[in-house]
Amino acid sequence: MKMSMMPHQTAVRSLVYWPTLAGCLGVALAVIAPAHAQFLDAEQAGTGPTLGDVRSQKYRVGVSVTAEGGPCRGIYATLPVPADWPEQKVQIVSEDLSPDVRSLRYRTLAGGVKQMIVEIPDLPAGEKAHAIVTFVIERAAIRAPTDTQSLSIPQKPDRALRAFLGTSPAIETRHPKIVKMAHASGADLEGWKKAEALYDAVREKVEYRNGELKGAVRALADGWGDCEELTCLFIALARVEGIPARTVWVEGHCYPEFYLVDAEGKGWWFPCQAAGTRSFGSMPDQLPLLQKGDSFRDPDRPGKTLRYVSEYLRGSAVGGGGSPHVTWIREGA
Structure with a gap:
């Protein structure tokens, strides 16, 4: 990063x-x-993350x-x-x-x-x-939930969640290539399975490699990027598919979180490691957490x-x- x-x-x-x-x-x-x-x-x-x-x-x-x-x-x-x-x-x-x-x-x-x-x-x-x-x-x-079957995309996100559904610096949710990849990767899937398919598509198409910040679109075009690019791309894809997502900034690193709700409408933020060892819905790292989000004033x-x-x-x-x-x-x- x-x-x-x-x-x-x-x-x-x-x-x-x-x-x-x-x-x-x-x-x-x-x-x-x-x-x-x-x-x-x-x-x-059983549907939310545990510590x-x-x-x-x-x-x-x-x-x-x-x-x-x-x-x-x-x-x-x-x-x-x-x-x-x-x-x-x-x-x-x-x-x-x-x-x-x-x-x-x-x-x-x-x-x-x-x-x-x-x-x-x-x-x-x-x-x-x-x-x-x-x-x-x-x-x-953070440990992953034990029951993911009932987790779904929020249908009526409130104002706070809508902030994590639009564009942010380096997260180009409206670009045609991002939209196309999101729809193709998440087709015919719902909830947890859709989010995981987007995650796997990012890791398949973008090789981890350090470099200057270039955003989701350039990372996809180049086929490589570091933790910021992989995080940006996953967040962009998730937002296109209606899944609120945001950047988590820790000491010397970043990764994404995505938001789903259970059958009773209770929502949870779930982390995933976009760069490095695969970790979806859980986060074994315990680095100091500095900020959450990617569009600040x-x-x-x-x-x-x-x-x-x-x-x-x-x-x-x-x-x-x-x-x-x-x-x-x-x-x-």
């Missing part, structure tokens, strides 16, 4: 920053202790800024941080702030993306400021639709002399 997850450095002069994307690689995380948990309703029904082993791990997110060549002012940074999801619980265990940091706060964007916001009003020449937050993340593996980047809410920074030099040099921190603790 192209999303840069490792610490990154850059110099900024009166401009904003968001990182480039890099390959599908995770990072080593400090494992504290194993635990166990389950979705009790899903366990009883397997839970891994507790420490994880650090932050920013370090140095004023190079002169003083800087008005430094404002936002960073995505882990948030709670059904398969993940997050707790802040420490906040490490240098004296020049005026404030550290958090906000949640539409779609559930949580950001930390750091403000540094003035930074003298040669000085370094930092804000680093350490989290404990309890991330569960960030108030600091008006007019832009974002596939992933990345780091952002703005700041200015005093008297034209300085430049804030930035290191983004995202790592196991």
Whole structure:
């Protein structure tokens, strides 16, 4: 995947920053202790996913800024941080702030993306400021349902689900080649079997290979792509067939989720591993979960639709002399 997850450095002069994307690689995380948990309703029904082993791990997110060549002012940074999801619980265990940091706060964007916001009003020449937050993340593996026969495509999706049925950046649901492939792959199938046929078609037609982000259509035409392309293509096909689907962003990787309902109308999100070892309806990986979705709005980047809410920074030099040099921190603790 192209999303840069490792610490990154850059110099900024009166401009904003968001990182480039890099390959599908995770990072080593400090494992504290194993635990166990389950979705009790899903366990009883048999039609929804259940939680397997839970891994507790420490994880650090932050920013370090140095004023190079002169003083800087008005430094404002936002960073995505882990948030709670059904398969993940997050707790802040420490906040490490240098004296020049005026404030550290958090906000949640539409779609559930949580950001930390750091403000540094003035930074003298040669000085370094930092804000680093350490989290404990309890991330569960996900087991597939035991009963898939009654699972079906939602016939009357609500407004929240309809957001996962249209186009998103790099997910071209209206392209004729995507529509044709979706209809051919899912023909005469329903529910779980239709979703699985789309999944298998993606893995058959697109070879896993790292490269630049090019979207579902180009990946299909080229016959290769990395975890983002395979994820984009599956999501596009699913949406064409009326199955809500979205991207799950984890540390150094991404995969899709799709949504089906049981006979009583209760809905569930099911993960699948588009790239790598086959895993449909389950997810053994326990990497820190960062975001879910692929069409976000960030108030600091008006007019832009974002596939992933990345780091952002703005700041200015005093008297034209300085430049804030930035290191983004995202790592196991």
